[in-house]
Amino acid sequence: MTKEGKISVAFEDAWERESVALFSDTMGTELVKFAQGFQKTFYNPALITNESAGQVMVDFISWMVHNVEWKLYLGMDETDGDNSDCGHYVISIVTGQVVRHDEVC
16 A cells, blocks of 8 residues: 655665665655565666665665656655654665565654
């Protein structure tokens, strides 16, 4: 089920390093679906062992600019913006799965 509102997402690489956070004030969990779809479409798990989470985020943002019209902004981490409706999601670039979801209090 899709939840609307403020959210942030980040990618995590094979070394468990997290990228910067990408925030949206309106996309809600749709942003998570976009990030997972992007990872599954453009990254082969067998070939990404050397990819960094930061590089995947740069590629994702570049792809998003051409495919969506929502307002997005970056933060150093999940505390550097407003994700008060849906929380912060971290997506593995290896599996495409959510590896962490920090709920908002």
